Amino acid sequence: MGSTEKSDSDGVDKKVDLDTILIQDVGQFGRYQFITLMLAALPVIFSAFASGEYIFTVGRIPSRCRIPQCDGSNPEYAPPWILNAIPGTSLTSFEQCERFSNSSQGSDVTGVCPAAWFDSSRTEPCDSYVYQHSLTVVYDFDLACDEWRRSLIGSIRTIGTLLVLPITGFISDRWGRRVALTLNAFNTGWIGLVRSFVNSYEWFLTLEVLESSVGAGAFSSCYILVMELVGPKYRVAAGATISTMFAVGQVLLGFIAWGVQPWRSLTQVLYAPQLLVVSYFWILSESVRWLMSKGRYEESEEILKRAAKRNKKELSEKSLQALRATAEAEKYKEKIKEPWLPILVIRSKMVLLRCMVSPIWWITNTLVYYGMNINAVNLSGNQYLNYVAVAAVEIPGFWTAVLLLDRIGRKPVLIGGYWICAACQFTFAFLPEGNDGAALAVYLVGKFCIAMVMTSIYVYTAELYPTKYRHNLLAFSSMIGRLGSITAPLTPALALMVWESFPSVLFGSFALLSGVLIFLTPETLGQKLPDTMEEAQQLGKKTPA
Structure with a gap:
């Protein structure tokens, strides 16, 4: 029985799928898969940059009300007189979004911004703000106490990642995993760079959702590409490695954000290198499973031969013929309506x-x-x-x-x-x-x-x-x-x-x-x-x- 199952006459009865070829002829995880995994690690790290940079570029900035009669053209964030004009307990702990109302006291009271100028029994919201620093978009777009608009940037970006799933899925299934990967990475890079130059909240928000809608699929493209290349025994480990690379990207993001704190410079440092992933269209091999699903057997067989050679294995012509026969049979089954x-x-x-x-x-x-x-x-x-x-x-x-x-x-x-x-x-x-x-x-x-x-x-x-x-x-x-x-x-x-x-x-x-x-x-x-x-x-x- 064992010998007849692999015979040419009934080879189609026993499925000779890609997993079988990987296990028996190519190797489930060898040098070829390792190189592909390492190449995929770079776009995954870049995906971590893109998914987390807003935590720092949109970070909250301590602020206070501007006091027109006390603040000059270059106001100090926490001057000695601050508690005279703004409710608080110390020079490091005071209200960020309200101030004492002006009193009816005459302006001839002596001292720098004296307490007599303000009515400590009444407060009012700020008309304008003084910021502790200018490192994030909160300063540029004057979002001091507008916490919802600040938080909306992160949510809008995530809505884009919801939209990217069907878009990337269509591109991946129609033109291949490699195309989906390079296109997503390139879109992330150039849109992120453009976003670093905008001067309005609305344009910033628009580019955030656009970037994630057409660029946030790089991680899933890498994940699928690697999963479709390694054997069953190593899929969990390969998936964990991809996730690990994402975590490594987050660690690097934290250190880079610490070293390059102004949000425009940080965005440019994080996004410019992502344009290099375009070269993967020529460097990275396409998914064998995808090629076979499209009937492109010659290309898939060439990649399998190259992988076997790199893994120091030998791929027989008989195995390739059996694999092609199984793929054809599966394609025929797919035509049956369910x-x-x-x-x-x-x-x-x-x-x-x-x-x-x-x-x-x-x-x-x-x-x-x-x-x-x-x-x-x-x-x-x-x-x-x-x-x-x-x-x-x-x-x-x-x-x-x-x-x-x-x-x-x-x-x-x-x-x-x-x-x-x-x-x-x-x-x-x-x-x-x-x-x-x-x-x-x-x-x-x-x-x-x-x-x-x-x-x-x-x-x-x-x-x-x-x-x-x-x-x-x-x-x-x-x-x-x-x-x-x-x-x-x-x-x-x-x-x-x-x-x-x-x-x-x-x-x-x-x-x-x-x-x-x-x-x-x-x-x-x-x-x-x-x-x-x-x-x-x-x-x-x-x-x-």
């Missing part, structure tokens, strides 16, 4: 349940992950080092997931990660003031856990759905999950206007809920990846011996 996917999902109660709960996991992931990044700069101490620490702790989180997923299972890792993260968020919210060291430690443990969950949820969600619809259903959860990343930039404003600990309580509540919802779905460790809706429905059910 019911619309939503109809198939509704007919399968278990798959429908997963489609209802998995988007909540993804909302939690993006809300907590990006929310903790954004709020890291508001922790006590050096904001740049805090951001670096919160980004760096993701790396051990990613690899802890890799170590545990195949040992204790998907569900224990996810439930434990969500619930420990929730405990850390609630602890951070109610920790007494003055415990800065403990607060930072709790914050870092929470970020470690959500990073561990982030890696695990990609693997787990993909394993819950059948092969033919896996990408669509995973993309559905991911797209709904963007609601979390849209909300995350608004949490600093909510902390100011609602309650200082509101963001942490919000993060903890979602993490607690998501951990509970994991109980509604089956364990997938050791289970065969489902190919059909029926097989997906049977996941987790005991089969008779």
Whole structure:
């Protein structure tokens, strides 16, 4: 039986797919895949720059009301007389958005800006502002006390990342992963550079959403390109490596922002190098899986031969012929019409349940992950080092997931990660003031856990759905999950206007809920990846011996 399964006469009966070729002939992860992974690391690092730079370029600046009768042409932010004109307790702690009303006292009172010029029983909002520095767009666009307009920049950018998913998906499926990658990176680079020269809030906002709408797909393009090239054994590790490179990019962003603080210069330093990724169109090989799906067998076979040679393997002509026959058979099957996917999902109660709960996991992931990044700069101490620490702790989180997923299972890792993260968020919210060291430690443990969950949820969600619809259903959860990343930039404003600990309580509540919802779905460790809706429905059910 074993010999006949590989014979030319019935080779199509036993699928000889690309995974089989990678395992038996090319190598699941060799020198060729390593070089591709390292090349993909650079656009991923640039993606981290683009996704996080607004945290620094749009950062809040301490401000106060301008006092016309006291401030000269070059006013000092905290002059000795400040508490005469503005409510406060010290020269470092005073109101940023209101001042004492003018009194009816005559102007002949002696002293520099004396208290008699102001009525301390009445306050009024500022007419204009004095800023502590001019390093962010808050100064250029006069956003001193307009916290919602400042926060809107981050949310608008994230809405663009929602729009980029179908745009990049169409480009990737129509013209290839390599085209999608280079086009996204180039768009990010030139639009980011243009944005560094604008002088109006409206144009800045417009370019933010445009940049993310046509450029934020570089990360997903790199992720798919690498995943489609490595063998099954190394996909989790390769995915964790891509995530690690994103975290490395965030760490570098923190140090670069510390060294280049004016927002225009910082934007130019971060975005100009991204134009170089255009060269990847000629340097990087296209995805073999995509080429085969388009019937471009000669090109795909040439890449496989090159990969085998680089990995010091030998690819037989017989394997290539069997692979081509299988690909042709799969293309023929795709022409057979099936019911619309939503109809198939509704007919399968278990798959429908997963489609209802998995988007909540993804909302939690993006809300907590990006929310903790954004709020890291508001922790006590050096904001740049805090951001670096919160980004760096993701790396051990990613690899802890890799170590545990195949040992204790998907569900224990996810439930434990969500619930420990929730405990850390609630602890951070109610920790007494003055415990800065403990607060930072709790914050870092929470970020470690959500990073561990982030890696695990990609693997787990993909394993819950059948092969033919896996990408669509995973993309559905991911797209709904963007609601979390849209909300995350608004949490600093909510902390100011609602309650200082509101963001942490919000993060903890979602993490607690998501951990509970994991109980509604089956364990997938050791289970065969489902190919059909029926097989997906049977996941987790005991089969008779």
